[in-house]
């Protein structure tokens with residue numbers, strides 16, 4: 310049985326499942342400290358937008374959570390499991406319950422869309438070919454791609470289709486949480502809005518929890534329930550768009566109240 314950490318929601322007074330809990334995480338490369346005692350919680354069923362200046366360490370944190378970068382201190386509990394204390398089997402069980410969409414999609418170019426979606430199935434499950442095909446086609450439908458995209462290679466897809474195919478692969482094993490690294494970068498505003506809408510729909514229908522690294526102000530405004538800002542090697546501020554607008558930190562002010570953010574200012578003020 311998985312015992313999830315619980316935290317009291319100040320607004321509603323109810324307990325909320327914490328799916329991801331980072332405490333005092335410190336990551337350095339040689340003398341260069343990138344994250345210094347960073348703490349962050351992600352709750353079940355929320356879409357968390359993670360934002361911060363270029364080079365502030367968003368990817369390093371994501372890679373640390375995914376076990377691709379070693380941290381020097383702190384703890385990370387993902388899906389109730391302290392990752393430092395996990396046996397290989399426990400780590401595998403956690404890996405099966407998370408999906409990742411890397412920046413630029415990162416599909417295997419020599420595999421078709423269908424085969425790409427089946428990669429996690431082949432890695433973790435032992436299923437007959439026909440069943441895997443049916444499951445992969447279902448995932449394709451889930452992300453709004455037509456069945457005729459299945460035999461195509463990534464080079465034959467548009468940028469938006471690549472993102473959707475990569476999302477379908479991240480959803481292959483019906484994960485509890487997905488990590489999306491700049492999922493709307495490179496998409497036009499309409500494609501980006503459609504992608505955000507899809508993520509919201511998946512959260513609503515599947516109860517998916519979403520950790521989204523993004524620079525996209527529209528995504529932060531329309532798709533995310535909560536925003537966390539990385540700055541000064543830790544989480545500077547977290548909360549709603551309104552909380553961001555009230556924050557006095559110069560970077561947060563410039564980002565959320567600068568020229569390019571005028572429409573956020575307007576809509577947040579009604």
Ligand SMILES: Nc1ncnc2c1ncn2[C@@H]1O[C@H](COP(=O)(O)OP(=O)(O)OP(=O)(O)O)[C@@H](O)[C@H]1O
Pocket residue numbers: 338343361362363364365366367368369370
């Ligand atoms: N393997 C590594 N070895 C040494 N330094 C690294 C390594 N990976 C990242 N860094 C450094 O860590 C810092 C944070 O990088 P990171 O890629 O996490 O930034 P980011 O916030 O994701 O930026 P962006 O928004 O531009 O993608 C940078 O200074 C980068 O050079």
